[in-house]
Amino acid sequence: METTHRTHICRLSNHSQVKEAFDTHAWSASTLWNVANYHAQQVWDDTGENPDEAALKHELKDHPKYDGLHSQSSQNVLEELSEADSSWYGSDDDRDNPPGYRKRNYYDADGNRVHEEHPRITVTWKQSAIRHDTENARLRLSKGANHKSSPRAREYILAEYDAPPEVTLGNIQQVRAVWQSREERWELHVVCEHDLDTESPGDTIAGVDLGICNPATVAFPEDAVVYPGNRLREDKHYFTDDEYQTEGGNGPSQRAEWAREKLARRKTHFLHALAKDIIERCVSHNVGTLVIGDPSGVDESDWGRHGNKRLDNWAYKRTMNLLDYKSRERGIEVEQRDERGTSSQCSVCGFEDDDSRIERGLWKCGRCGVVGHGDVNGADNSRQETLTVTPPLRG
Structure with a gap:
């Protein structure tokens, strides 16, 4: 099952x-992170390579800070650090920084450290x-x-x-x-x-196109749904501005931390509600297979200051994960396909043209003349990738 x-x-x-006990264990987790991070940076400076998860565990299993948590909890801290290091090491974006230390130092007028806090x-x-x-x-x-x-x-x-x-x-x-x-x-x-003990809702196939302006567009055989992302962008602008305006001199103020957490909660709620609505519509359309266009790789390019800012707020991987597990809960099979080419190809006649986008979301085929929403066209192309289609006759 x-x-x-x-x-x-x-x-x-x-x-x-239990508050004090959780506080002390969180302190232990942050100090273990810092010790492991220091070790990882020393290895990086000496060899030019990041120690992997196994190397971190082997090196630190006898360290006094390792015993601040249950052994598996300590292992989890090292796994998270290794994942963060690997993500930074594998990034081609010069804006990315290596994992930092999880503590805040306070100094006197002479520059002497008088106090430190751990988050x-x-x-x-x-x-x-x-x-x-x-x-x-x-x-x-x-x-x-x-x-x-x-x-x-x-x-x-x-x-x-x-x-x-x-x-x-x-x-x-x-x-x-x-x-x-x-x-x-x-x-x-x-x-x-x-x-999970659910039967498939049916044999229909639906396609999903993930985007920045429109977080998701779903194409069914007879109709389509576009989900705009206005609220996500408005929240990002409002709460980020609120966070920067209230940032304290010695780190984030309580208001800044509230703004950061509020933004994260609202974004999480939006994505869960989005995925839930998509799956409910799939069930009502008797969808048994959901094909999701995978945009992986688009975030590795430099899209300029404005484009990169919008890209940073794009949570397509979280959306894909949410759609995957919510689909399986309803008996819907999920397929993830490379989305490249879905936006330039006509979903009606198959003609490919990189200049088919007229403006914003408007899309027009240069051969058959069909006019529609660009994201709907992309979603429908993803949907049809699993279908056996007879190629159109070339006139």
Whole structure:
């Protein structure tokens, strides 16, 4: 049986009792990150190469900071750093920076460091460090050895949670403690594995074109839907401006952090709502296969200052992931195809012309004369890639 992972956000009902424990573990996670990052930079300076995930774990498994978390939680920190290093190393964009240190230093008038703070970063517990008391809605999360009364003591953080309505936590894969700075409290993100037992809605094929101005355009055999991205752009402009206007001299102010988190939450909500609506429409159209045009590679080019700014706000990979798992939950098969060529080819007669876009979204075929929305044409070409089509006669 096919399965899927879902993340459920739970409120801590005993927050005052566990806050200090989560704070200390977040501090340990950030210090381990910093130690590993320093080591990775030393290796980079000496060899010109980044140590991979296995090398980081081998080098740091005996470091005192490694014992600030459960072993698998420490491994997760190193995995995240390795992924961030690999992403930076593999980037062709000169604007990208290597992973930074997760701390903030404060200095006196003479330049002497008098204080340092570590951000409350997310701490992840994996299966072997989690015990679930379903009857009392409690999660027992193993402490790091440095935070126990003795290294081998069986001590844990006892987190009492309130799950969302109509959600029963089971088959837990991960628990993440996430700090919400606006509310000044921790919350739990619980990742559960769920079985999928759904039949395909039908045999129809739909195509999806992902874009910047229009985050998604869906083509069905008889009609199409265009999803504009005005709200995403407005939110990006408003909350980014609010963040910069309130940035503090010693780092982000509370208002700046709120603006950053608010923007992230609104963007996440938009993308989830977008994917949900697309899949609901697919079900109503008896869609059994959803073909998504994959624009990977477009973000590796330099599109100029304005173009790069818009590209930075384009979350096409998140959209693809959301469509993938929401489709599988409804029994819809997903295929990801290279989108190159879908915007220049006519979805009616197959004629290819790079100059078919007249202005903005308007598209006109230079041979058959059909006029339509450019993104709809691209989505329909993606849809037809899985169909057996007889090529049009050349006149």
